[in-house]
Structures are given as C-alpha cells and as structure tokens.
Amino acid sequence: MIYPKIGIRPVIDGRWGGVRESLEEKTMNMAKAAKALIETLRYPDGTPVQAVIGPSTIGGGAEAAKCEEYFSTQNVVATLSVTPCWCYGMETFDMNPNTIKAVWGFNGTERPGAVYLAAVMAAYAQKGLPCFSIYGHDVQDLDDNSIPADVQEKIIRFAKGAVAVGWMKNKAYVNLGGVSMGIMGSFCDHSVFQKYLGIRPEWVDMTEILRRITLEIYDHEEYEKALKWVKANCKEGFDKNAGKNLPEIIRKSKVVPADKDWEFVIKLTLIARDILYGNAKLDEMGWHEEALGKNAVAGGFQGQRQWTDWLPNADFTEAIMASTFNWNGVKSPTPFATENDTMNGLAMLLGTMITNTAPCFHDVRTYWSPEAVKRVTGWQPEGVAANGFIHMINSGATALDCTGASVNEKGENCMKPFWEMTEKDVDNCLKATDWCRADYEYFRGGGFSSHFRTRAQMPVTLLRTNVVEGVGLVMQIAEGYTADLPDDVHDKLDKRTDPTWPTTWFVPKLTGEGAFKDVYSVMANWGANHGVTVYGHVGADLITLCSMLRIPVNMHNVDEDKIYRPHSWSAFGTQNKEAADYAACKHYGPLYK
Numbered sequence: 213m214i215y216p217k218i219g220i221r222p223v224i225d226g227r228w229g230g231v232r233e234s235l236e237e238k239t240m241n242m243a244k245a246a247k248a249l250i251e252t253l254r255y256p257d258g259t260p261v262q263a264v265i266g267p268s269t270i271g272g273g274a275e276a277a278k279c280e281e282y283f284s285t286q287n288v289v290a291t292l293s294v295t296p297c298w299c300y301g302m303e304t305f306d307m308n309p310n311t312i313k314a315v316w317g318f319n320g321t322e323r324p325g326a327v328y329l330a331a332v333m334a335a336y337a338q339k340g341l342p343c344f345s346i347y348g349h350d351v352q353d354l355d356d357n358s359i360p361a362d363v364q365e366k367i368i369r370f371a372k373g374a375v376a377v378g379w380m381k382n383k384a385y386v387n388l389g390g391v392s393m394g395i396m397g398s399f400c401d402h403s404v405f406q407k408y409l410g411i412r413p414e415w416v417d418m419t420e421i422l423r424r425i426t427l428e429i430y431d432h433e434e435y436e437k438a439l440k441w442v443k444a445n446c447k448e449g450f451d452k453n454a455g456k457n458l459p460e461i462i463r464k465s466k467v468v469p470a471d472k473d474w475e476f477v478i479k480l481t482l483i484a485r486d487i488l489y490g491n492a493k494l495d496e497m498g499w500h501e502e503a504l505g506k507n508a509v510a511g512g513f514q515g516q517r518q519w520t521d522w523l524p525n526a527d528f529t530e531a532i533m534a535s536t537f538n539w540n541g542v543k544s545p546t547p548f549a550t551e552n553d554t555m556n557g558l559a560m561l562l563g564t565m566i567t568n569t570a571p572c573f574h575d576v577r578t579y580w581s582p583e584a585v586k587r588v589t590g591w592q593p594e595g596v597a598a599n600g601f602i603h604m605i606n607s608g609a610t611a612l613d614c615t616g617a618s619v620n621e622k623g624e625n626c627m628k629p630f631w632e633m634t635e636k637d638v639d640n641c642l643k644a645t646d647w648c649r650a651d652y653e654y655f656r657g658g659g660f661s662s663h664f665r666t667r668a669q670m671p672v673t674l675l676r677t678n679v680v681e682g683v684g685l686v687m688q689i690a691e692g693y694t695a696d697l698p699d700d701v702h703d704k705l706d707k708r709t710d711p712t713w714p715t716t717w718f719v720p721k722l723t724g725e726g727a728f729k730d731v732y733s734v735m736a737n738w739g740a741n742h743g744v745t746v747y748g749h750v751g752a753d754l755i756t757l758c759s760m761l762r763i764p765v766n767m768h769n770v771d772e773d774k775i776y777r778p779h780s781w782s783a784f785g786t787q788n789k790e791a792a793d794y795a796a797c798k799h800y801g802p803l804y805k
Contacts, residue, residue: 220246223270296354298324333345348360388416393551404685435478458653485546515550524660533545534572579603601718608662613641615664617644663712675743675754685763721749
C-alpha cells in the first residue's frame with residue numbers, strides 16, 4: 213500500500229551571507245522534531261504514520277518547487293511548514309491546492325518567526341487556501357529544540373485529521389443492498405461521498421451474497437475455523453421466541469432451519485468482508501473477479517426487510533466486522549453500518565479514523581429523566597447519571613468492544629486500538645457478550661443479536677453526520693460517559709424494550725446552555741435515530757477533521773480553547789464560532805468539489 217504521508221517543509225530566511233547559514237541547523241532540527249512527533253501516530257492498519265522532510269530548507273520559490281516535486285512522488289496529502297524566523301511569504305508557502313496545510317512558527321525572540329507566521333497566514337487567506345496556524349504560548353530559547361506541549365497538541369491534531377483525509381481518499385463505501393425501511397440515512401448520496409471525502413460509493417445487491425453462498429465462493433478452511441471459534445466463544449443467550457404461538461406468516465417465512473443459523477451467518481460474514489476487501493484465496497479457487505474486492509474503507513448492510521423477512525439477519529456480521537477481533541485474532545475494525553445507514557456509517561468511519569478504536573452503532577433510543585427513573589424504579593440517579601441519561605440500544609449489531617471489558621495499564625475498563633488488544637481483552641469481551649436468537653416478529657428469518665451491557669464508566673464521544681437540504685453535510689458531536697446503573701435499575705429499564713439487544717447508558721457532558729443545557733436537550737437536538745460512540749473525548753479532533761473536509765459542526769460540547777480550525781475561519785467571525793464555521797465551510801466548499 214502507498215500510505216498517505218505528511219510532508220515537512222523547513223522554511224528559512226533566504227538571505228545568504230550569514231543569516232541563512234546561521235538558521236540552517238535550527239530549521240532542520242524543527243523539521244526533524246516534528247517528523248519524530250508525527251511518526252508516533254499510527255495508520256488504521258497499525259503501522260506507524262510516515263512523514264517526509266523536503267530535500268532542503270526552503271528560502272524561495274525555486275526550492276519550494278523542488279520540495280513540491282519531491283512530495284509529488286511521496287503521496288503527501290498534507291504539509292507542515294516549520295520555521296524559526298522571518299521568511300518570504302508567497303515565495304516559500306505551499307501553493308498546491310490539493311494539500312492540507314499548517315505552519316508552525318517558532319516562538320522565540322532572536323528571530324521574528326511570529327511575523328512570518330502572521331504574514332503567511334494572510335497570504336493563505338487571500339489566496340483562498342485554508343491553513344492551520346501553530347504558535348507556542350511561551351517564548352523558547354533559540355537553542356531549545358523541544359516541542360512545547362501546546363504545539364505538540366496542535367501538530368498531533370492536525371496530523372490525525374490529515375492522515376484520516378488521506379486514508380479515505382479514493383476508497384469505496386460499499387452499500388450491500390439499498391434503503392432499509394424508509395430510513396433516509398440509508399440513501400447513499402454519491403455526491404456527498406465524492407465531494408466531501410473523495411470516496412467512491414458502490415452498490416452490491418444482496419442477492420450477490422446468496423450467489424456466493426450457493427456457489428460456495430468463500431474460503432472453506434476459514435469457514436471451518438470461524439465455525440469452530442464461534443461454537444467455542446459465542447454462547448447463546450435468551451430466546452425471546454420460546455413458547456410463543458407465532459402467526460403462520462412468521463412460521464412459514466423462516467427458510468433456514470434454526471440449527472443452521474450460525475453456519476449461514478458465518479458464511480455471510482466471510483462473504484461481506486470479501487466483497488469489501490477482496491481475498492486472494494478466491495483467486496486460487498478460480499474466482500478471479502471476486503478476489504479483487506471493492507477497495508473499501510467502510511460499508512453497510514440493508515437487511516431489513518427484504519433480507520430479514522426470510523433469511524438470518526446480519527447482526528453477527530455487523531458486530532464482528534466493527535470489532536477489533538475475530539477468529540483470526542486482533543484486526544482493524546471495519547465501519548459497517550446496520551440498516552445500511554450510510555450517514556451513520558460515515559460517522560463510524562470518521563470516529564474510527566480519529567481514534568483507531570471500534571465504532572459502536574446505536575439507536576439513540578430513549579431519554580430517561582431522573583424523575584422518570586425514580587418513578588419506574590424507585591432509584592434516584594446519582595453520580596455521572598444524576599441528571600438523567602440516554603438509552604443507547606440497537607438490534608444487536610454493536611461492536612463487542614463496547615462491552616468495556618478491555619482493561620488498560622491502570623486497571624480501568626476501556627476500549628483500545630486493535631494492536632493494544634490482548635488475548636485477555638478479547639476473552640473478556642467475548643465472555644461479556646451472549647448471542648440471543650433474533651425476535652422472529654422483527655426478523656422472520658432468524659439470526660442472532662449480540663447482547664451485552666456496557667458495565668464500565670468510560671469516556672466516549674457520540675457523533676453523527678446528516679445531510680441537510682440547502683446546507684449539505686453536517687456533523688453532531690456529544691462528548692460524555694457511559695454509565696453503569698445498579699443491576700435492578702438496569703433490568704427494569706432495559707426490559708421495557710427488546711431484552712435481546714446490547715445496551716449502553718450514555719450521559720453527555722453538559723454546558724448549561726443551548727443543545728447541552730440538559731440531557732433532554734441533547735436528545736431533542738439529535739439529528740437522526742442513530743448515532744455512533746467511539747472511545748475517549750475526541751470532539752476536538754473531529755472538529756479539526758471536519759474543518760479539513762469543510763463539514764460544519766452544528767452541535768458540540770467541546771471546550772472553546774480546544775477548537776482548532778484553519779486560521780482563516782476567524783475572518784468569518786470571532787464572536788460566534790459556530791456561525792463562522794458554517795460561513796467558512798460554505799465559502800470554501802467541500803474538499804473535492
């Protein structure tokens with residue numbers, strides 16, 4: 213794979229005869245320090261992020277051109293210009309309209325790095341090229357080659373977003389099926405994916421899965437391995453259908469015998485993965501076209517109802533695809549949307565790109581006020597749940613990482629990138645999950661739902677993308693925590709909905725105003741029936757990424773001093789940053805317009 217890289221541009225005062233020579237070492241030291249910092253990050257496949265330094269310091273247009281020529285051979289998607297001094301603005305800046313840009317100006321008194329930073333920001337703004345400004349809060353000595361903490365934070369935030377943009381570009385979002393049950397989010401707007409993300413949508417009819425099952429177009433050895441693993445690790449749970457006298461229309465609709473459900477959904481899982489990514493084993497079997505895959509970065513499965521009215525559902529497939537492990541061990545999670553909700557699939561993708569943790573798909577189901585909880589259960593909510601909470605639950609397709617059963621070095625329950633997952637973590641997640649037979653009244657074809665309860669109190673970020681007529685793509689963000697309710701309270705509340713599905717109790721951080729005045733306001737302002745949680749409070753990183761893609765953020769509870777967008781956003785207003793974000797995104801337009 214040709215990885216997207218960050219290009220480091222060491223920019224310098226072009227005056228030879230003492231000035232430039234005295235700055236060469238310092239300028240290159242800044243570039244090397246930035247490179248080392250950026251390379252502490254990882255790509256979604258776990259390999260270290262790559263940064264490349266230009267072939268020389270850049271004192272003018274000729275050297276800027278040589279740097280650009282070199283970067284064109286390196287798949288550089290973003291550039292970070294670094295300098296300790298005054299430089300010639302338009303002669304040294306990155307004028308490539310296709311790269312994401314940032315400039316780090318050294319805060320020192322010996323040379324006017326801040327003056328250059330301000331001048332080049334003005335140039336970028338006037339040229340219509342958004343650029344991120346990086347300037348340390350405190351003055352450093354010229355011989356201090358360390359990167360201050362506040363500068364590190366901005367460089368890392370910039371690099372995370374830029375890598376995500378580069379990773380997604382020219383990949384595919386694969387729609388297995390179409391629109392589920394009239395859910396508008398299931399409608400894949402090809403222009404949104406192409407213009408904002410550089411992603412090519414593809415559509416594969418669900419009958420392709422049946423063709424591959426019928427013709428046995430899957431790795432038979434891996435199928436046997438997966439089936440053995442499932443039997444050993446995926447314990448069956450509550451059967452909601454037991455003892456029910458179901459109507460004839462339901463009884464006659466299940467064409468796959470119940471004792472064959474596991475075999476069917478495992479094949480479905482292998483095939484869905486192969487459609488997205490390809491599989492060299494299929495080429496060995498003579499299925500050359502099928503072996504290629506779709507070069508996917510994400511996807512979704514329609515399921516309801518044309519599939520699930522007679523065939524086992526894809527809940528197992530969706531949960532395992534999104535998890536950080538399967539029968540082959542730990543793996544990179546695949547954003548794979550239930551009900552092919554492409555807008556939630558996109559949120560899954562962006563959340564995973566930023567955190568490298570599993571994306572957890574939810575219905576944003578019910579707001580429980582403290583008063584309602586007390587009335588129903590007799591318990592007065594306390595602690596993190598004191599102001600009420602939102603019941604996050606969906607039809608059994610949430611990543612198993614959402615159990616919170618993994619443990620970090622401090623002994624805290626958490627979610628992890630796949631390369632940090634241990635055998636114990638995997639085992640804990642599996643033991644925290646059982647698989648309940650699908651409710652035949654909902655899913656006539658059967659199947660299994662992942663069923664668990666998020667018992668840990670963890671920091672998470674809830675996010676969602678929506679398309680709004682007249683505006684375009686927008687993002688909603690709510691940082692908060694998962695809550696672990698007392699067992700009897702959980703049981704009483706959880707059993708008021710489907711008891712075979714996974715439950716996460718979510719509490720957003722409140723600001724006391726706007727959409728975050730209270731928990732009810734968060735629920736009331738949420739833009740759709742679905743949302744995604746990823747591990748950690750990463751709203752600031754998502755805001756930065758959205759500004760790169762020109763996606764305005766219409767709802768968030770991120771501290772204002774953490775908001776980091778291109779410098780020119782302030783030219784659209786400084787009093788109301790949300791309005792300025794909307795105006796800037798509208799003016800510049802989608803990244804790939």
